[in-house]
Amino acid sequence: MSSTLNSLASRAKAAVLLPYSDPLTEVDPLVMERGEGIRVWDSEGRSYIDAMAGLWCASLGFNNERLARAAHDQMVSLPYYHGFTGKAHVPMIELAEKLLAMAPVPMSKVFFANSGSEANDTAIKLIWYYNNGRGKPEKKKIIGRLRGYHGITLATTSVTGQVVNHTSFDVPLNDRFLHVQTPDFYHNGLGGKRGRLCLALCRRAGRTDPAAGTRHGCGHVHGAHFRWWRADRAAAQLLRKNPGRAAQV
Amino acid sequence: MPPRSYYEKIQAVLRKYDVLVVADEVICGFGRTGNVWGSTTMGIQPDLLTCAKALTSGYLPLSALMISQTVVDGIAAEAHRIGVLGHGFTYSGHPVPVAVALETLRIYDEMDIISHVRTVGAHLFEQLNARVGSHRLVGQVRGAGLLAGFEIVADKASHGNFAPARKVGPTMVNLCQKQGLIVRACPNDTIVMSPPLIIIESEVDQVVDKFVVALDELETTAAIKD
Ligand SMILES: Cc1ncc(COP(=O)(O)O)c(C=O)c1O
Numbered sequence: 118m119s120s121t122l123n124s125l126a127s128r129a130k131a132a133v134l135l136p137y138s139d140p141l142t143e144v145d146p147l148v149m150e151r152g153e154g155i156r157v158w159d160s161e162g163r164s165y166i167d168a169m170a171g172l173w174c175a176s177l178g179f180n181n182e183r184l185a186r187a188a189h190d191q192m193v194s195l196p197y198y199h200g201f202t203g204k205a206h207v208p209m210i211e212l213a214e215k216l217l218a219m220a221p222v223p224m225s226k227v228f229f230a231n232s233g234s235e236a237n238d239t240a241i242k243l244i245w246y247y248n249n250g251r252g253k254p255e256k257k258k259i260i261g262r263l264r265g266y267h268g269i270t271l272a273t274t275s276v277t278g279q280v281v282n283h284t285s286f287d288v289p290l291n292d293r294f295l296h297v298q299t300p301d302f303y304h305n306g307l308g309g310k311r312g313r314l315c316l317a318l319c320r321r322a323g324r325t326d327p328a329a330g331t332r333h334g335c336g337h338v339h340g341a342h343f344r345w346w347r348a349d350r351a352a353a354q355l356l357r358k359n360p361g362r363a364a365q366v
Numbered sequence: 367m368p369p370r371s372y373y374e375k376i377q378a379v380l381r382k383y384d385v386l387v388v389a390d391e392v393i394c395g396f397g398r399t400g401n402v403w404g405s406t407t408m409g410i411q412p413d414l415l416t417c418a419k420a421l422t423s424g425y426l427p428l429s430a431l432m433i434s435q436t437v438v439d440g441i442a443a444e445a446h447r448i449g450v451l452g453h454g455f456t457y458s459g460h461p462v463p464v465a466v467a468l469e470t471l472r473i474y475d476e477m478d479i480i481s482h483v484r485t486v487g488a489h490l491f492e493q494l495n496a497r498v499g500s501h502r503l504v505g506q507v508r509g510a511g512l513l514a515g516f517e518i519v520a521d522k523a524s525h526g527n528f529a530p531a532r533k534v535g536p537t538m539v540n541l542c543q544k545q546g547l548i549v550r551a552c553p554n555d556t557i558v559m560s561p562p563l564i565i566i567e568s569e570v571d572q573v574v575d576k577f578v579v580a581l582d583e584l585e586t587t588a589a590i591k592d
Contacts, residue, residue: 147543155562155569157548167548168559168573173393174424176563177473184425184466184473191465200459209459212468216430219471221389221403222411224432225439229459233392236416236429240388242453244414247437250444260385264553267390279553300368300376303506303517303525304554 125160152179200229234268241272257293264299367508374409386413386437392429393513396420396471397479397563400487400511407510413437420563423470426463479563487511489567493574501581503590512565515558516577518584527554528590537589541580547573 126145129135135146148160155178157167170176177184191208198206213227228243230236241259248256261267261276268274274282275289278296283289289296298305380387389412394404398420401407405415414437418429433441445451473479490512498516499507505519518538520528528534535551542549542557550558559573584590 155565163546165543165546165548166561166569166573166576168561169548169550170560170562171424172419173398173560174419176396176398176420176479177423177470178562178564181423181425181473183469184423187465187469188426188462191462195461198461199454199456201454206459206461208461208464208468212430212459212464212471215468215471216417216432219402220415220432221405223435224415225435225437226433228431228433229464230429230431230455231427231457231460231463232429233390233416233418235455236392236418236431237388237390239431239453240414240416243431243433243437243441244386244388246444246453247440250440250447267392300372302367302369303508 154178154180232268234270234273237267237273237276238270241276258295259293260295260297262299263296265296367510368408371409377410388412388414388416391415391417392419393560396474397483398511398513398560400480400484402480404510421470422463422466425470426466427457428460428463428467477564483511483563486565486567486570490514490570490574493570494577497574498577498581501578503581503584512563513558513560515552515556518555518557532589534584534589537587538580538584541583541587542576545576545580547576547580 124145125148129146129148130140134140138146149157150160151158152167152175155166155168155170156164157179158164167175167179195206198204200206200209209229213229216227217224228236228239230239244259245257248254259272259276261278263278265276265278266282267276269277269282271288271290274286275291275294277283278299288294377387387410389403389405389410391404394407395415395417396402398404399407403415404410405412413434415432416429417432421430422428441451487510491507491509491514494507494514494516498504502522503518505517505522505525507514507516509515518528518534520526535555535557538555538557539549539551552558557577561569561573565573
């Protein structure tokens with residue numbers, strides 16, 4: 118599809134450096150105009166079911182009135198404030214309390230940021246800060262996953278395990294960032310005779326879960342026969358060799 | 367997908383070697399996998415947890431990091447020693463996205479989003495397994511709750527993918543788009559979906575109908591045939 122000179126699509130390509138696109142592509146971007154429920158409409162009036170909710174985002178669909186009203190009401194009462202240098206505000210306090218009450222395990226405090234990248238970046242910085250504070254300044258390693266995605270700030274892009282996020286960006290940043298294999302049994306579980314034997318032993322032991330009982334039951338067989346497990350054992354060995362230097366993720 | 371007890375086991379190794387666990391719940395948080403947190407679905411007990419996206423239904427930018435008592439105590443002691451915690455964004459906890467997040471979480475509670483995701487998610491996987499997983503080109507259907515993907519393979523038996531240069535995944539995404547369906551291609555020609563959590567069963571059926579048409583069309587394209 119080629120665009121006429123003044124179409125929205127050609128203006129988008131001319132003026133915006135669009136993320137995750139080829140800036141020189143012939144293909145026009147879809148220019149979205151409105152949304153309703155699980156659907157969005159482009160500038161040509163075509164409708165789509167957005168089965169990605171944008172980018173894993175619009176959980177309540179694309180026209181929730183209550184959210185618009187909540188934003189409007191807050192805009193009117195206190196449109197901006199912050200939490201620096203001994204300040205706070207009511208919504209911030211309430212949301213922190215609500216999140217702590219929902220947490221999957223007991224959590225102590227909430228730090229707010231604006232994006233997934235910033236939250237993960239803050240996690241990394243605070244872990245280093247924590248380790249420095251407890252007298253382990255050499256403990257810096259962050260373990261990510263090949264193919265994992267945790268954002269694109271300098272630190273988080275180094276944890277992200279995707280080639281396009283690394284190539285020509287001078288990351289991973291340094292030797293603080295390690296990547297272990299994706300725990301993807303479909304591709305990384307060993308096939309062949311030994312793999313089948315292992316699965317058969319699992320099933321006989323009443324386990325549908327091939328990783329169950331690694332230390333008992335059919336455990337030895339697994340430990341030896343699943344590549345992903347070996348990759349993580351290798352990571353564990355690495356940590357063992359260098360116990361002072363391990364961090365996380 | 368990892369085997370079911372994978373995370374419990376790897377976490378035991380991490381604990382043994384004093385390695386903290388960070389759960390990135392940016393996608394999985396707030397019901398996506400059929401529990402409030404992906405950590406619950408996967409058996410993870412994180413020391414730190416990050417979330418964003420569905421926190422505000424994506425309507426405004428906001429993310430949050432939750433930190434365990436032990437780590438908070440360490441951070442607090444270090445910040446106290448220095449005199450201040452030298453970290454924070456101008457918009458950390460901006461009142462407008464935070465107000466939208468509070469309303470979003472209220473709506474999730476009122477509509478019992480977790481039960482909804484479990485019911486509709488079960489229907490989604492039933493449909494995907496029966497109608498997409500059975501397709502000649504599809505090797506695996508995977509996911510949890512309303513987070514789903516299926517992998518297009520050259521050989522169902524060996525799980526072998528097509529050469530990446532054939533761009534099978536992106537071709538499939540374009541075919542879906544022509545059907546009026548937005549999905550995404552991930553590595554290994556995995557087509558993924560993560561629809562609004564408010565999706566209902568009849569809409570799930572429409573999505574799966576479009577997948578089936580697009581898969582049949584995909585078979586006739588140069589990406590597969592030549
Ligand atoms: C799991 C996960 N973590 C982190 C991020 C980064 O979030 P953001 O793009 O808001 O920086 C994403 C974004 O897609 C994500 O999916």
